[in-house]
Amino acid sequence: MITATHYLLLSVGLFSLGVIGVLTRRNIIIILMSIELMLNAVNINLVAFSHELQNVVGQAFAVFVIVIAAAEAAVGLGIILAFYRNKETVNIDEMNLLRW
């Protein structure tokens, strides 16, 4: 029997993978992908609780998050493209223009 606990454990695993990816990888595209992982971990969480509590609001939120994630990916990729045209790199450590 798969309970809410299993879903939550999966969600924690996915989220942790996303966090590690964001903190450790230097490629900005991979960082974006890691953020998607974290968003999807949250989606699992929402759907799991929706099922557990028998409340459909959680599923609606999950759909909303997917939409937001798509928009975010589009904007993020746009920024990356513009950055790349300037700097010819996608290394996150080069993005330090606002430093002192």
Added chain:
Amino acid sequence: MDLIWLIPLLPGLGALVNGLVGVRAFGKRTAGLVANAAMAAALALALYAFWQLLSLPADAREHTVRLAAWIPPIPLALGNGAIGGFTVPWGFRLDPLSGLMILVVTLVGFLIHVYSTGYMHGETRGAYARFFAYLNLFAFFMLVLVLGDNFLVMFVGWEGVGLCSYLLIGYYYEKQSASDAGKKAFIVNRIGDWGFIVGIFMVYGTFGTLDFRAVADAAGPMGVEAAGFGTLSIITLLLFIGATGKSAQIPLYVWLPDAMEGPTPVSALIHAATMVTAGVYMVGRNAVLFSHAPMTMEVVAVVGVATAFMAATIGLAQHDIKRVLAYSTVSQLGFMFIAMGVGAFAAGAFHLMTHAFFKALLFLCSGSVIHAMAGEQDMRRMGGLKPHLPITYATMLVGTLAIAGIPPLSGFFSKDEILYRAFLDHKVIWGVAVATALMTAFYMYRLMSLTFFGAYRGPAWEAHGGRADHGHAASGGGHGHGGGGWRGPHESPRSMTVPLQLLAVGAVLAGFVGVPAALGGGNAIEHFLEPSFVARTAAPPGATAPATHEARGLGEAAHAAESKGGEGTGHAAHLSRSAELGLMALSVLAGIVGIAAAYRIFVRAPEIAETLARRWSGAHRVLSNKYYVDELYGATVVAGTMGAARGLWAFDRSVVDGAVNGSGWLTVSSAWVSHALDKYIVDGLVNLVGAVLEAGSFVVRRVQTGLVQNYALVMLFGVFAFVSVYLFVR
């Protein structure tokens, strides 16, 4: 007579035209014409006014014209506590004394103007017009002086003639000595003017008016200050100080001899005939005041006789022809003051008039001689000029005899009248005056002898003829001839000789208006002038003239009688007719002896003069150095003034400037302090804040690494921390 204000105004107008337009635009002919026309018109008006004056009855010969208010009424507290309205009109008054004066000034002035057209011919066009502008201006001020009906209008003229005198002495202003002499004259006159001004203040304080007639009428009933030294004595003494300045009396006479630096017509007009007599005129104008102050009268007489004597002795040993005449003028002015001092105001005014004629004549003759000698003024370089200058010689001889007092020339009558009155008043004054008269005759004939007789001692000239015309400037002093135009001594042009001849006629005839009673005359001028010298309220009009002939005692008795009558100009006691004739003979004798001695010494045996000068070399040196008075004044007054000025300068430099510089230094140093405060404390605080912030930010900015993942990590830890707190603390 209502037009008497035009008499001064016409020459003033001439001066204006010549001074403003003529100096730039007029030729010599036009400039001379304007000036002479102005003087001629003034002369004609003066004659007309005088004739009208004569046609009035004797006690009504006074006419006042008030043109306008000069100083509008100002309420002032008087010395006696009352409030007086101080008001001064532009008033002119014609009375016998001013009538006589305007006649003298316009007549002599006109003749000298004519003479000047010839004498100044060598000047450049502008300088020529300038000369005539000054000369006309002088006539204007002189006429204002004598016609003014109050002290202030007189003072305007008084200062104006002083100014013109300064301008004309310094006419050759490129010459150091001339401009110095001008300044000297002006400054010495200022000293006298001080006395005059203070005197005017006191007159106003005492009488509450400045009108001559009102002052005289107010002073008439006042007591004679026989014993003490009262207000009237102080006033008259102060006025007399003014007179000594203007009329060159001891101690202020030193400017007049130096004034001979001016052109000769100026010397004749201003420094012999008219301006220098202003002091005498002023004393005569205030005769009532003076006759109430016997102490002052004595001072006046003593100063007069001392000046007359001293100047005459100096005149004995001078070599400059004009200087001899200058000292002679000082001496004759002394005579006039003797007359004033012994109360013979009419005799003084009479001598003033005759002197104006013969002294102007003598000066113009000397100018003619100087003209002939091309600017030479030293008599040692003249001599034997008689055949060259026949007209000048003849006229100058007339002048010399007149000043020496040889009857029947004018000087005899006036001088004898003074001597006679001096004899009545004080024998010592009379004695010194007679000695002076003798010396006068002597030095004047010495001048004649050295100039016209004997051998020619001047420079040689080119013998071959040509026109002895005046292509040269005969200006007195250094202007002289430029080069070889001089063809030897020659007679002056007609414009110069005609005035000489006319003045000579005047010098002969002027005395006949004052033939004394002892010679069967009526002494007309004395009766004519009498109303000007008395207070109107003193006696009923008409009785005045006879009353003055009442017997009076000598000395104290005369003073007592004067105080009783309240009038100062009455005759003192008469001597017997024979005694009077004897005195007359004595004074004539003095003149003849003087002339004879001079003739003997300088014409017959010139070596005697040398011997005398050698034997009395000490005295001779003192005389020719003018008693070292100039040196004395230089060492005392001038050096004292300079020393005081230097002291004040030092005070100014160290104390006044020191204070200014000290306050400046104080400002600078306080500014330095406040600058330091601003820089190190105020700015320091501001900079400290900045520095602290900078140092702090140096540490803190390390946080901003620019590494996005660092930020994300910190964020994560933060979330952990907050969640942990949330979980555990709850």
